[in-house]
Amino acid sequence: RVLGQDVLDGVKFGFDNVVDQVKALNPTVELNTEGLSVLKRVENGEIFIPPEYAQMVEDEEEDEQGDG
Template sequence: ENFAAQVKELREMQEALGKAKKDLEDQKARRAEEKKSLEEELGKLQSAMAPAEGKPDSVRGLTTRAQLVERIQQLGEGVFKAAQHSWENALTQIKIANPGLEFSTEGMGMLRKMVDGQIIIPDQYKQMEADEEEEELDEEDNGEEGHEEGHGKSDG
């Protein structure tokens, strides 16, 4: 009886051990598949984040759309400021090259264009032009106040 009970217990333990081994192998297989899947996903993400060939240095390292949009806005502002500087530089050169020539720059601007013999502001630039004029007025007001104060000190 005791021997039969021990044999039965041994068989049950062998069955449990066999089942545990099978479960372990199944888990190993699932983990291997999961690891392979994660490695593939990681590879895709890394390639998506890697700089593309020919990608400008100015956008290298940007990983989100928001960062890219912000950088594009910064670059656009830089281009606008460069164009503005070029416009002012051209006017200054004309004045210096022609000291005896008097001409009016009223109504002229870097955002304007000629249409049917008239200088116009294209619709897409009207708000920008208004903002620019407002900034210039603010700068003139601030500059004149400082200038007047300077005269007062030297006169007194």
């Protein structure tokens, strides 16, 4: 369990880092990053939450609302 959490934390860090880099490289473009998540994917041009990650995404969004 600890290793799995460490891996997920590392992936989240990398994902957030890429989002920050894209923003830095495009300072004149206002990017909508609301709703982005390392646990979501794109299917048919739409952001999709795989069923196996639904609870984790919900928990992540609740944490973000609590931090804001």
